[in-house]
Amino acid sequence: MGDAVTATLRLGVIGAGAMGTDHVRTITTAVPGATVTQVHDRDAVRANQVAQRAGGEVAASAEELIGSDEVDAVVVAAPDATHAGLVLACIDAEKPVLCEKPLAVTAQDALRVVEAEVAYGRRLVQVGFMRRYDPGYVRLKETLAAGDLGDVRVVHNVHRNASSATSATGPGIITGSMVHELDTVAWLLDDQVVGIRVESPVKDGLPDPQLATLEMAGGALATVEVFVNARYGYDVRCEVVGTAGTAALARTPSVSTRTAGVEGVEVASDFVIYFADAYRHELAAWTRAARAGGVDGPTAWDGYLANLVAEAGVASLASGTRQAVAAAPRPTLYDGIR
Ligand SMILES: NC(=O)C1=CN([C@@H]2O[C@H](COP(=O)(O)OP(=O)(O)OC[C@H]3O[C@@H](n4cnc5c(N)ncnc54)[C@H](O)[C@@H]3O)[C@@H](O)[C@H]2O)C=CC1
Numbered sequence: 001m002g003d004a005v006t007a008t009l010r011l012g013v014i015g016a017g018a019m020g021t022d023h024v025r026t027i028t029t030a031v032p033g034a035t036v037t038q039v040h041d042r043d044a045v046r047a048n049q050v051a052q053r054a055g056g057e058v059a060a061s062a063e064e065l066i067g068s069d070e071v072d073a074v075v076v077a078a079p080d081a082t083h084a085g086l087v088l089a090c091i092d093a094e095k096p097v098l099c100e101k102p103l104a105v106t107a108q109d110a111l112r113v114v115e116a117e118v119a120y121g122r123r124l125v126q127v128g129f130m131r132r133y134d135p136g137y138v139r140l141k142e143t144l145a146a147g148d149l150g151d152v153r154v155v156h157n158v159h160r161n162a163s164s165a166t167s168a169t170g171p172g173i174i175t176g177s178m179v180h181e182l183d184t185v186a187w188l189l190d191d192q193v194v195g196i197r198v199e200s201p202v203k204d205g206l207p208d209p210q211l212a213t214l215e216m217a218g219g220a221l222a223t224v225e226v227f228v229n230a231r232y233g234y235d236v237r238c239e240v241v242g243t244a245g246t247a248a249l250a251r252t253p254s255v256s257t258r259t260a261g262v263e264g265v266e267v268a269s270d271f272v273i274y275f276a277d278a279y280r281h282e283l284a285a286w287t288r289a290a291r292a293g294g295v296d297g298p299t300a301w302d303g304y305l306a307n308l309v310a311e312a313g314v315a316s317l318a319s320g321t322r323q324a325v326a327a328a329p330r331p332t333l334y335d336g337i338r
């Protein structure tokens with residue numbers, strides 16, 4: 001694709017489950033300059049439903065979709081284990097790709113993506129760390145950048161889901177859920193995780209909730225509680241503690257009810273509702289950049305770093321010990337991007 005802004009970006013979407021369906025809905029209803037031309041899912045019925053709703057066609061395979069002349073750029077929303085391979089295929093086809101988090105399941109696979117992009121010589125990959133587009137997190141980062149909190153010492157994070165799939169695993173909670181905070185804390189503080197410890201009070205069965213302590217290169221500490229079967233709803237919190245004050249995400253706008261002698265505020269049921277604005281801003285920014293021939297937002301390098309910390313977290317959960325995190329040298333392709 002050249003530097004000129006293309007009329008309409010023709011998108012191929014791989015994976016038509018919860019996230020793929022929601023992304024297609026967002027693209028077709030709220031993202032200017034993009035249209036979904038092809039959908040692929042291993043489940044042809046789902047692919048067909050989503051393609052029909054978007055006015056696009058079903059692609060028989062991911063390879064066919066990525067190579068199609070009808071597709072300028074690709075959204076990957078298939079399961080985690082497919083991500084690295086699909087992103088490598090997009091780089092091979094020289095097409096921009098927005099890949100849902102995590103970039104890969106292992107740091108080694110994420111590094112393969114980084115190496116392929118570096119060999120190509122230009123960014124094509126954006127990782128779906130959509131919290132960087134959430135108005136609350138953006139405001140929090142602006143508050144830190146303004147310096148009003150003094151030196152940041154601690155970041156507290158809470159990440160709760162109402163329920164997880166029955167197939168959820170201890171490592172999967174780190175690689176699939178905690179990975180958001182592993183990226184967010186590094187992005188907020190413009191710093192890197194150098195050590196991690198993950199524990200769970202549940203020793204028999206699914207280790208849920210989990211509590212992580214992150215050590216940042218700059219000396220700050222972060223806590224992350226992830227609880228994927230918290231039952232009561234979807235809840236994400238973040239408070240930054242500095243030497244001159246604190247700043248925290250405020251509750252999303254809601255309604256407070258008073259009935260039968262009880263005052264209550266509703267809690268979102270899931271991420272699709274809680275982060276709707278973040279997904280919309282993410283898709284819009286990615287589309288804008290791709291139409292202009294570029295890529296914006298979280299890089300493959302960010303994806304690799306998050307995978308690396310997650311991998312150390314998985315080792316910590318298994319061993320009960322603190323794990324050091326040592327990244328490969330950062331390629332110059334990613335210099336100056338935050
Ligand atoms: N950024 C965020 O907040 C969120 C990100 N995600 C990520 O999005 C991805 C999808 O998650 P969900 O939609 O929740 O899962 P899901 O299970 O609802 O949907 C996955 C879809 O992929 C299809 N699929 C499975 N293997 C495939 C293959 N080899 N090729 C093509 N399609 C295949 C399945 O048939 C299913 O329709 C995951 O990587 C997940 O980590 C999920 C939820 C929120």
Ligand SMILES: O=C1[C@@H](O)[C@H](O)[C@@H](O)[C@H](O)[C@H]1O
Nearest residue numbers: 101161176177178180228271
């Ligand atoms: O990425 C997501 C899911 O894959 C994950 O399973 C959830 O725990 C997160 O809250 C959600 O944002």
